[in-house]
Amino acid sequence: MVRNTISLGLIKNKTMDKMLLYFSAPWCTTCQYMTTIVNELSSEINLRIVNVDEEKEFALKYQLEGFPAFVMVDENMQETIKLYGGRTKEEIIEMYNS
Numbered sequence: 001m002v003r004n005t006i007s008l009g010l011i012k013n014k015t016m017d018k019m020l021l022y023f024s025a026p027w028c029t030t031c032q033y034m035t036t037i038v039n040e041l042s043s044e045i046n047l048r049i050v051n052v053d054e055e056k057e058f059a060l061k062y063q064l065e066g067f068p069a070f071v072m073v074d075e076n077m078q079e080t081i082k083l084y085g086g087r088t089k090e091e092i093i094e095m096y097n098s
Contacts, residue, residue: 003079005048008091009060010033017074017075018046018064018072018074018075018080018096019046019047019048019072019073020045020046020047020048020070020071020072020092021047021048021050021062021070021071021072021073022034022038022047022048022050022060022068022069022070023050023052023059023064023067023068023069023070023071024038024049024050024052024067024068024082025050025051025052025053025067026051026053027053028067030067030068030085030086031068033046033086034068034086034087037088037089037092040089041089041092041093044093045092045093045096047096051052052064052067062063062079062082065084066084066085066092067084068084068085068086069082069083070082070083070084070087070092071094072095072096081095081098083095
């Protein structure tokens with residue numbers, strides 16, 4: 001189970017310069033496949049997991065077109081990059097470091 005799940009009240013960290021939001025759903029097969037990779041990454045990068053079924057309003061803010069979705073945000077929670085679908089750990093780290 002993913003332990004780094006988003007808490008909307010605590011999401012903005014004034015010391016961060018970027019954060020990767022991972023939007024997933026329990027019914028999404030690709031999201032289930034990505035669980036192991038996302039769990040590993042959550043201890044390596046500033047990553048927050050958003051369950052779209054539980055946080056619908058927050059997910060709507062980013063106008064997502066599918067799941068899983070990776071959205072890189074800046075210190076103001078403004079989207080800088082958005083990717084959809086299954087990704088390798090290396091691809092996600094590359095996105096985070098770009």
